[in-house]
Structure formats: structure tokens, C-alpha cells
Amino acid sequence: MDELQELYRQVILDHNRNPRNFGELADATRVVAGVNPLCGDKMTLYVKVGDGKIEDIRFQGTGCAISVASSSLMTERVKGLPVDAALQLFEKVHDLLTGPREHEPAADLDKLAALGGVREYPSRVKCASLGWHALKSAVADDAATNVTTE
Numbered sequence: 001m002d003e004l005q006e007l008y009r010q011v012i013l014d015h016n017r018n019p020r021n022f023g024e025l026a027d028a029t030r031v032v033a034g035v036n037p038l039c040g041d042k043m044t045l046y047v048k049v050g051d052g053k054i055e056d057i058r059f060q061g062t063g064c065a066i067s068v069a070s071s072s073l074m075t076e077r078v079k080g081l082p083v084d085a086a087l088q089l090f091e092k093v094h095d096l097l098t099g100p101r102e103h104e105p106a107a108d109l110d111k112l113a114a115l116g117g118v119r120e121y122p123s124r125v126k127c128a129s130l131g132w133h134a135l136k137s138a139v140a141d142d143a144a145t146n147v148t149t150e
């Protein structure tokens with residue numbers, strides 16, 4: 001395992017063991033439930049959108065290390081971002097997870113590049129993308145309240 005992969009592994013382990021922004025958000029303006037039936041991951045995403053920005057965001061749920069770490073990394077990164085920027089980030093992460101392998105991770109993904117390791121494991125892609133799909137649903141104009149990564 002090279003140094004970068006080891007660093008990425010540490011990021012995932014850290015965010016799984018100690019998820020950021022974990023819990024309910026009482027004044028959420030959008031609440032989205034996400035399920036990945038293939039793995040059994042379940043999460044609820046609470047987002048407070050105001051002034052075109054993600055003012056606050058939290059999540060809770062149960063799932064495998066990848067799904068929890070990915071949701072944790074997502075909330076940490078998008079909190080305070082304009083909705084447009086969060087949607088652009090969704091596209092970059094989506095490309096990282098599912099795009100052609102020769103794509104280098106977008107430079108500004110930073111720690112989120114750690115999620116790219118799941119490309120080697122197709123069944124894990126849905127674990128890593130669950131929180132991101134919930135985010136997209138939560139901030140889209142036609143906000144859905146349930147997402148399934150099937």
C-alpha cells in the first residue's frame with residue numbers, strides 16, 4: 001500500500017469512528033432519507049438551506065464504514081457552501097466514484113479524494129454515493145424526500 005492510499009485509509013477510518021455533524025437538526029428546512037439496500041446502509045440527512053446557502057447540515061443513520069465516512073466527509077465539506085457549489089461538488093464526487101479510471105480526481109476535492117478507492121469495488125460505490133445523492137435531493141429545486149442508490 002503506498003503512502004497516499006494509507007492516508008486515504010486513515011481518513012475513512014477516522015470519519016467512520018468519529019463522524020462529523022452527526023445527529024438531528026431541529027431547524028432543518030429539508031429532510032431526506034437515503035437507503036442502500038445492497039449493503040443495508042440507512043441515513044437521514046438534515047439540511048438547513050437559507051439565502052442560497054447550506055447554513056447547516058447533519059446526518060444520522062447506520063451503515064458500513066464507507067457510507068458513514070462518506071456522509072461525514074460530505075457534511076464537513078458542504079457546510080456553509082452556496083447550493084450551486086455543493087451541486088458542482090456532487091458532480092465531481094460522482095465522477096470520482098463512477099467516471100473512467102483515467103480521470104484524475106479534481107484537484108480541489110482534497111480529502112474527498114479518499115473516496116476514490118471504492119472505484120475498485122463496484123458494490124461499494126453505492127455506499128460511498130448514498131450521502132451525496134441525499135444531498136443532491138435535499139438541495140435540488142424539486143427536492144425529493146427519499147433516495148435509494150440502486
Ligand code: ZN
Binds near residue numbers: 036064066
Ligand atoms: Zn455500505
